[in-house]
Amino acid sequence: MTHHSKKKHESEGEWEPKIIGFLCNWCSYAGADLCGVSRFQYPTNIRLVRVMCSTRISPHLVLDVFEAGADGILIGGCHFNDCHYMTGNFHTEKRVGLMKRLLKEAGVDEKRLRLEWVSASEGEKFSKVVTEFTEEIQKLGPCKARTDDMVKAKISAADDASETFRLKALVGKEYNLLSKGNAYGEEVDPEKLGGIIDAASRDEFERALILELARIRPMSVKQLGMVMDVPTDKILRHIVLLRQNSKIAMEHPEGFTPVYKTIAIGGEQ
Amino acid sequence: MTDEANGEKKSPRIGVFICHCGSNIGGFVDVKAVTEYAATLPDVAYATDNLYTCAEDGLNNIKESIKEHNLDRVIVSSCTPRTHAPLFQRTCEAAGLNKYMFTFVNIREHCSWVHMKDRERATQKAKDLVRMGVARARFLEPQEETKIDVTQAALVVGGGVSGMTAALSLANMGFPVHLVEKDNELGGFVRNLHGLMNTKKSAGETIEPLIDKVNAQKNITQHLNSRVATVEGFIGNYDVTIGGDDAEPKEVKVGTIIVATGAVPLVPEGLFGYKEHPNVVTATEFEELCKKKDIPKLKNVAFIQCVGSRGQKVSYCSRICCNVAIKTAINIAENRDNMLGVTEEKPAEAGGQAVEEPAADMKAEEGTERRRRRRGRGRREGEDAVEEGAAPSSGVEITVFNRDVMAYGVEHELEFNKAREKRVKFIRYVPDNLPKVTMKDGNLEVGYFHETLKMERSMPVDMVILSTPLVSQPDASTLSQLLKVPLGQDGFFQEAHVKLRPVDFATDGVFVCGTCRGPADIAEAASQAAAAASRAAIPLANGFVQAEALTSRVDETKCTGCGTCVEVCPYGALRKNEEGISEVIAAACKGCGCCGATCPEGAITMTHYTDQQLLAEAKAALEEG
Ligand SMILES: Cc1cc2nc3c(=O)[nH]c(=O)nc-3n(C[C@H](O)[C@H](O)[C@H](O)COP(=O)(O)OP(=O)(O)OC[C@H]3O[C@@H](n4cnc5c(N)ncnc54)[C@H](O)[C@@H]3O)c2cc1C
Ligand code: SF4
Ligand code: SF4
Ligand code: FES
Numbered sequence: 001m002t003h004h005s006k007k008k009h010e011s012e013g014e015w016e017p018k019i020i021g022f023l024c025n026w027c028s029y030a031g032a033d034l035c036g037v038s039r040f041q042y043p044t045n046i047r048l049v050r051v052m053c054s055t056r057i058s059p060h061l062v063l064d065v066f067e068a069g070a071d072g073i074l075i076g077g078c079h080f081n082d083c084h085y086m087t088g089n090f091h092t093e094k095r096v097g098l099m100k101r102l103l104k105e106a107g108v109d110e111k112r113l114r115l116e117w118v119s120a121s122e123g124e125k126f127s128k129v130v131t132e133f134t135e136e137i138q139k140l141g142p143c144k145a146r147t148d149d150m151v152k153a154k155i156s157a158a159d160d161a162s163e164t165f166r167l168k169a170l171v172g173k174e175y176n177l178l179s180k181g182n183a184y185g186e187e188v189d190p191e192k193l194g195g196i197i198d199a200a201s202r203d204e205f206e207r208a209l210i211l212e213l214a215r216i217r218p219m220s221v222k223q224l225g226m227v228m229d230v231p232t233d234k235i236l237r238h239i240v241l242l243r244q245n246s247k248i249a250m251e252h253p254e255g256f257t258p259v260y261k262t263i264a265i266g267g268e269q
Numbered sequence: 270m271t272d273e274a275n276g277e278k279k280s281p282r283i284g285v286f287i288c289h290c291g292s293n294i295g296g297f298v299d300v301k302a303v304t305e306y307a308a309t310l311p312d313v314a315y316a317t318d319n320l321y322t323c324a325e326d327g328l329n330n331i332k333e334s335i336k337e338h339n340l341d342r343v344i345v346s347s348c349t350p351r352t353h354a355p356l357f358q359r360t361c362e363a364a365g366l367n368k369y370m371f372t373f374v375n376i377r378e379h380c381s382w383v384h385m386k387d388r389e390r391a392t393q394k395a396k397d398l399v400r401m402g403v404a405r406a407r408f409l410e411p412q413e414e415t416k417i418d419v420t421q422a423a424l425v426v427g428g429g430v431s432g433m434t435a436a437l438s439l440a441n442m443g444f445p446v447h448l449v450e451k452d453n454e455l456g457g458f459v460r461n462l463h464g465l466m467n468t469k470k471s472a473g474e475t476i477e478p479l480i481d482k483v484n485a486q487k488n489i490t491q492h493l494n495s496r497v498a499t500v501e502g503f504i505g506n507y508d509v510t511i512g513g514d515d516a517e518p519k520e521v522k523v524g525t526i527i528v529a530t531g532a533v534p535l536v537p538e539g540l541f542g543y544k545e546h547p548n549v550v551t552a553t554e555f556e557e558l559c560k561k562k563d564i565p566k567l568k569n570v571a572f573i574q575c576v577g578s579r580g581q582k583v584s585y586c587s588r589i590c591c592n593v594a595i596k597t598a599i600n601i602a603e604n605r606d607n608m609l610g611v612t613e614e615k616p617a618e619a620g621g622q623a624v625e626e627p628a629a630d631m632k633a634e635e636g637t638e639r640r641r642r643r644r645g646r647g648r649r650e651g652e653d654a655v656e657e658g659a660a661p662s663s664g665v666e667i668t669v670f671n672r673d674v675m676a677y678g679v680e681h682e683l684e685f686n687k688a689r690e691k692r693v694k695f696i697r698y699v700p701d702n703l704p705k706v707t708m709k710d711g712n713l714e715v716g717y718f719h720e721t722l723k724m725e726r727s728m729p730v731d732m733v734i735l736s737t738p739l740v741s742q743p744d745a746s747t748l749s750q751l752l753k754v755p756l757g758q759d760g761f762f763q764e765a766h767v768k769l770r771p772v773d774f775a776t777d778g779v780f781v782c783g784t785c786r787g788p789a790d791i792a793e794a795a796s797q798a799a800a801a802a803s804r805a806a807i808p809l810a811n812g813f814v815q816a817e818a819l820t821s822r823v824d825e826t827k828c829t830g831c832g833t834c835v836e837v838c839p840y841g842a843l844r845k846n847e848e849g850i851s852e853v854i855a856a857a858c859k860g861c862g863c864c865g866a867t868c869p870e871g872a873i874t875m876t877h878y879t880d881q882q883l884l885a886e887a888k889a890a891l892e893e894g
Pocket of ligand 4: 024025026027028052053054055076077078082083084085088089
């Protein structure tokens with residue numbers, strides 16, 4: 001019987017969302033445990049990974065897992081002021097902000113990433129969150145990183161962008177800047193800082209995507225502009241910078257248009 | 270080792286132990302299929318299933334398999350690491366395997382219990398989870414733990430029976446104890462009580478000697494009118510500030526903490542005519558009236574049980590109320606301590622009672638006989654056994670309206686029988702048809718539906734005693750947040766494991782006992798307190814705890830000294846060395862991973878939670894299994 005129904009799923013090519021949840025040990029994982037103890041049911045799609053604190057989840061972990069084919073990712077932490085490590089989840093919130101910015105740049109619906117605070121006593125809430133989230137992802141459909149090369153390239157670029165010094169340093173300091181002011185004790189305007197991170201995310205993403213695309217095959221500025229839907233003058237500025245940092249090289253000009261190819265670091269990748 | 274020395278990396282040999290947990294997992298997941306699947310995964314040298322992996326033979330199986338199959342990594346796929354990881358890690362260690370070579374896969378709380386209606390998908394998920402565990406296990410590395418010194422003193426919060434008992438046990442072991450009580454005196458809720466069940470002693474007589482002992486114990490520092498204001502640190506090293514109502518805040522250093530803050534009775538606002546009609550009181554208020562000898566003349570007393578509990582305002586059964594009602598009913602019937610004061614006015618009856626006493630003794634055999642008869646008929650009809658008109662010796666009619674009487678255990682059942690011998694009536698009601706407390710022509714009356722006769726009836730009463738449940742302290746969440754320990758769904762403090770760790774919190778170093786953990790009588794509260802004290806004494810007696818090797822590690826070749834990590838670490842566990850490069854103070858690092866996720870140069874690795882391990886685990890979920 002069960003065998004039969006499985007075959008049916010396969011033959012109809014019925015798609016099942018693949019959802020990964022990263023949960024902090026102290027609250028949300030405990031909440032998921034209590035959910036089990038209390039027998040609150042939820043859809044089977046989610047696979048949970050335990051970390052000590054939600055603050056451990058770097059954007060790289062999330063974006064790399066999206067690139068590998070996840071349709072949705074849930075991050076669970078403690079409520080504010082309940083984090084086992086005091087300020088951990090405040091940083092989590094900022095990091096999730098960056099992840100969402102980069103997902104947006106990559107054209108991935110940011111609803112695919114969900115941050116939830118679930119306490120050790122909120123077993124029922126956990127089942128609700130997972131049920132709702134699974135339904136939401138079901139509605140959004142597959143994320144396509146596994147089937148569409150362009151989607152994959154973009155998520156990969158988002159991942160690379162998240163690993164740049166500028167974004168990591170900015171977002172790493174974001175919470176402290178907003179809560180304690182800058183090194184001169186001045187208060188920092190959250191909107192202004194948000195704007196700076198927005199712009200930096202876009203620039204870093206575009207540069208990373210140029211590298212990603214030019215890794216697959218050498219491309220001209222015009223081609224890159226078209227594929228990425230970015231004005232050519234901006235592409236050119238990125239390229240100048242990337243060349244200065246020896247990340248990209250000009251290749252055999254075809255006629256008059258130069259094409260660019262990403263320099264493979266260490267020959268691997 | 271030698272293989273590695275030869276430049277060849279030994280491929281891992283993973284053992285996978287999949288637990289049925291009786292039918293908890295086995296009932297909803299095809300454990301055999303998962304085990305067969307596990308055996309096919311890369312680097313898995315051995316896979317088996319156990320009925321109970323955490324039982325003696327399950328643990329022995331792990332130990333033997335490690336030796337027999339030369340395993341260098343172990344996966345247990347069962348319940349939750351939050352309760353069972355230490356057990357399995359110790360098992361690995363006993364077989365000579367570093368405990369960091371162990372991986373937990375949760376297929377009970379996170380699978381079988383939450384997918385009880387879809388065996389096929391639950392089984393598929395369990396396979397995926399095992400595959401994820403195997404992927405993680407392949408990247409595990411052995412770690413060494415550091416020892417952390419423990420401050421050999423304890424903090425006990427709450428000065429009721431539990432708190433005092435716990436504090437005394439620890440103090441008697443020779444450890445200094447700080448006992449914090451928010452009220453201006455010790456004793457807790459028992460101070461409100463009159464007589465106690467299963468003892469002829471009054472509440473005062475019971476609690477005073479305990480208070481005296483606490484006062485006499487030099488190792489105990491009492492902080493009355495005080496509360497815990499702040500808590501910093503971790504097991505072995507807590508810095509606590511105790512805020513007094515009018516005293517300067519005091520700072521104390523302790524190694525372990527016991528929570529014993531008790532509970533309060535529910536105020537039955539809007540239920541059964543409470544605060545609406547005179548002489549409708551809670552069981553607690555009745556105790557206070559007894560103490561003050563301020564009880565009106567009683568001829569008819571009605572108890573209503575489960576007021577607000579078992580699905581009305583709170584979901585649970587408050588455990589103590591049936592026995593409290595039985596105790597109080599017997600006390601009234603026996604006119605204990607002349608509590609009714611009524612008989613004094615009627616010397617004739619008082620004399621009559623004195624004569625009746627030995628008579629009752631002589632009738633003991635008859636009593637047993639009657640008990641046997643009643644038991645045969647079952648509780649449902651218990652009330653019918655009381656012949657109409659046969660009033661209790663003191664001339665008071667006592668009726669206990671109940672959903673069912675939870676007189677559990679040896680003593681309580683005997684008391685229950687004793688109450689029935691004293692002609693206390695037990696009348697059942699169902700939640701759909703609650704008794705009604707009304708006023709008729711200036712007289713209090715209880716209307717009820719007689720379940721056996723199937724008809725509405727009513728009786729005049731002088732007093733209605735409402736048995737309301739114990740509920741959590743209104744400010745429990747403050748302490749829960751300060752100590753980072755959870756409250757359960759009903760607002761009581763939640764232990765690490767209902768069965769295996771009943772007085773521990775999941776957070777190391779903090780313990781719980783008494784009614785702040787859920788309703789309990791004094792004997793139960795005191796045993797929990799003794800248990801909590803002995804648990805809390807373990808690290809104190811050892812003088813050290815082994816810190817988990819979950820710390821950050823800085824790769825000095827990658828660190829550029831930007832200082833971001835130093836800024837974000839909540840424990841000041843990172844500092845720059847002379848060369849301006851960041852370094853970790855391992856004893857202070859708690860392994861949260863904030864610095865690791867932050868470092869712009871990717872110079873920080875989290876021990877046991879490396880990117881490589883986490884990504885392998887998560888990505889394995891995305892493969893088709
Ligand atoms: C009506 C009634 C009748 C009962 N009759 C009996 C009986 O006959 N026999 C029996 O065995 N049991 C009886 N009980 C149960 C008994 O009262 C409890 O078992 C007992 O009080 C539990 O002791 P405890 O120390 O855990 O809690 P408590 O007695 O409630 O003590 C807790 C203490 O902690 C203090 N505290 C609370 N919060 C804080 C804070 N944040 N900081 C510092 N201090 C704090 C409180 O002021 C209190 O002193 C009865 C209960 C009720 C309601
Ligand atoms: S954040 Fe990274 S690069 Fe900066 S000081 Fe810390 S370890 Fe070094
Ligand atoms: S892991 Fe957490 S506690 Fe340890 S050094 Fe890093 S930020 Fe500090
Ligand atoms: S421990 Fe839960 S978010 Fe930090």
